[in-house]
Amino acid sequence: MGHPVSHEGENKEMDISRSPSSRRQTENAPYVYKVGYPPRKKLVREFTDTLKEALFPDDPLRQYRDQPRSRKLMLGQAYLFPIFEWGRGYNLVKFKGDIIAGLTIAGLCIPQDIGYSKLANLDTQYGLYSSFVPPLIYAAMGSSRDIAIGPVAVVSLLIGSLLQDEVDPVKNKEEYLRLAFTATFFAGITQAALGFLRLGFLIDFLSHAAIVGFMGGAAITIALQQLKFLLGIKNFTKKTDIVSVMSSVWGSVHHGWNWQTILIGTVFLAFLLTTKYIGKKNKKLFWLSAIAPLISVILATFFVYSTHAEKHGVQIVRHLKKGINPSSFNKIYFTGPYAGKGFRIGVVTGMIALTEATAIGRTFAALKDYQLDGNKEMVALGTMNIVGSMTSCYCATGGFSRSAVNYMAGCQTPFSNVVMSTVVLLTLLLITPLFKYTPNSILASIVITAVIGLIDFKAAYLIWKTDKFDFVACMGAFFGVVFKSVEIGLLIAVSLSFAKILLQVTRPRTALIGNLPGTTIYRNIEQYPEATKVPGVLIVRVDSAIYFSNSNYVRERILRWLTDEEEEMKERELPRINFLIVEMSPVTDIDTSGIHAFEELLKSLEKRKVQLTLANPGPVVIEKLQSSKFTELIGNDRIFLTVADAVISCTPKAIVDV
Structure with missing residues (x-):
């Protein structure tokens, strides 16, 4: 996903990196990884890999590679007729x-x-x-x-x-x-x-x-x-x-x-x-x-x-x-x-x-x-x-x-x-x-x-x-x-x-995420009641791939979380929400409808003057976000490897206090 950044006076081997753009440094976290971008696959290769994983996950031909013809014949016979x-x-x-x-x-x-x-x-x-x-x-x-x-x-x-x-x-x-x-x-x-x-x-x-x-x-x-x-x-x-x-x-x-x-x-x-x-x-x-x-x-x-x-x-x-x-x-x-x-x-x-x-x-x-x-x-x-x-x-x-x-x-x-x-x-x-x-x-x-x-x-x-x-x-x-x-x-x-x-595809679960005190770990606040919300930041996790069947629901659900949180902040006279972090590690895939839904979400957040930030998108997701130029739309500096990194960028002072 990236490589560590070295500092002056430390081991120079730490400075080795395949992709200089895949690392960054902050004042309080000297070695912070940034989201890596996988190499682009050609259309034919992507299609064949997907088809192979769907129909041949066990790779039945692997035992035939680099084998003489007589051996291949015997293995093929045994494959069709296990009695041999x-x-x-x-x-x-x-x-x-x-x-x-x-x-x-x-x-x-x-x-x-x-x-x-x-x-x-x-x-x-x-x-x-x-x-x-x-x-x-x-x-x-x-x-x-x-x-x-x-x-x-x-x-x-x-x-x-x-x-x-x-x-x-x-x-x-x-x-x-x-x-x-x-x-x-x-x-x-x-x-x-x-x-x-x-x-x-x-x-x-x-x-x-x-x-x-x-x-x-x-x-x-x-x-x-x-x-x-x-x-x-x-x-x-x-x-x-x-x-x-x-x-x-x-x-x-x-x-x-x-x-x-x-x-x-x-x-x-x-x-x-x-x-x-x-x-x-x-x-x-x-x-x-x-x-x-x-x-x-x-x-x-x-x-x-x-x-x-x-x-x-x-x-x-x-x-x-x-x-x-x-x-x-x-x-x-x-x-x-x-x-x-x-x-x-x-x-x-x-x-x-x-x-x-x-x-x-x-x-x-x-x-x-x-x-x-x-x-x-x-x-x-x-x-x-x-x-x-x-x-x-x-x-x-x-x-x-x-x-x-x-x-x-x-x-x-x-x-x-x-x-x-x-x-x-x-x-x-x-x-x-x-x-x-x-x-x-x-x-x-x-x-x-x-x-x-x-x-x-x-x-x-x-x-x-x-x-x-x-x-x-x-x-x-x-x-x-x-x-x-x-x-x-x-x-x-x-x-x-x-x-x-x-039901599971069209109505995926979403959750509010909070910080476990004394750590940089962020978890579901329903599962961990001791987890605390970060002031001025709303962190939401989507627990599903985002497709045409659920993209509008995901967008509307995130906005409902934001509306409910803003009303609660207003009633308690607390600072308004300025940042929305979407934790995307469970999101295994996203299609064009899902990307369009995120574009609509970004527009809605801009009207509310809320900054959208993404945390830990997987290789398939980040590749599609990059291909659709959504990464340029949101800004590459608003995509982070972890929720903790995203919180640092949103509230640097708050993370120091933690």
Whole structure:
């Protein structure tokens, strides 16, 4: 920012300076730095630097520089397919950990997949299909060591609710299935495109608070939907809001409930919740909650088979198609009205699936202290869903419950997904007929147990304590899902997230600054009540970049501060304000509208006979102020490195007294 000024008799090395204009000397402060001006960038260089920082902050090409062609080819291969990177150091110890983890999550995912397929209004085998092909693709292309791939509750509910608004899953079963594959295809295209174009930052626009509310509302909605199977109700509403669901439940209490189904469901629900509680309390017993769903399915299926409970109204799976995924490429709509509907549903579903997978991946990457490449993850997730849509799969992503089990079971690499996929393959080939007598109520119990963890009371309470507007966004998303629909809740979540951004951009914070007694430090007088105002000087800090969206507000807010301060000085019969110092260190950027607003501010201050002074503008800001010749308008001698320097120039006697 500049260099120190030397005095006669002192070390001459202090006199070295690249820019003599970047230093100055005062009587009371012998070494005072002055604001430096960065070298001007050419337009092309400025544009490329900005684009690079926006889209390539991690500089993915840095490892390819100065490398021979063979090395570049190998690095490029490993970049697109991380399996070539972690596969080189693979050993027996890692293999053992992946085998154990893969077998453990397979025991959890098989009953979950069957239950989640019902959420998507699809036949039960499609849940298993979606845990066979996509995990294999992800194992080769994914960069997370811990994510376990397959159908998840929220995405299954979302795709099911959006699809049934377009096509009836019972009357037009084939068209519904084709639309599901079409939506999955476009979900994959969306995810892969975001990764290839380095636009992964777009999913960050959905705030954490909105996600917490949306997930909590979706969990309750999913649990309510399972009442159909838990209570044995045949005629159930297709709506997902809590009012419609509860009306359907209580409306069928006398003629629609089946006590045998309720008995099976509640007994195993209690068993699953108990094992989950034990696994949560004792981390060493996590495997108990992991295998509990499979044990429940086996016991419940055997009970129904041996007692022929299906003859007494207990609803069972009945038919689970045997064999591996058939091709579904010819079932995807690439043209026509259903292609447009599939695209719309796919974009929404793909974004939500990305958000969940990214949050899960980042969580476990932080626990194991390794870096997760978000854009590579998007390409991997997108590719697996594109391939999945062509092999009879619906939208898959990283599931929290199975990923947590994968992590606790000691997974080492994405190969645990391959192990899980292999077990699912054997299930499809060999034992699917055994699921014929599996009661729907046990699947409902498994789904309810899985989604309970999505309701995060602690996170909601922390949001309330930290940021009230965030809490409004959280509750807005929550109540939108619970009382209206999943898509309305999602719309509210996105809208409130954007509303917060717009509010912060258009109405940035400003603060009055005072001096901490006995120092040259200046801080917000609300945060530090002991900070004192400098007589005759008003110091204001702007805590935001200044753009067209907020420039007029910043100018008017500064003038309001000045007016309020002048009235207070007049009432207390104190000296009037002669200097206005704007502390600009938090101002990261300014555009032409912002500069114009400062020009208008300067004119208004001149009419009031108040001198404008700027303190510590950053390199981007000072460069633009210089390019627009605002520095000439205000005077280079009115721009200082610190607030203390600016105060010295305004009130030299006052600073001596301090």
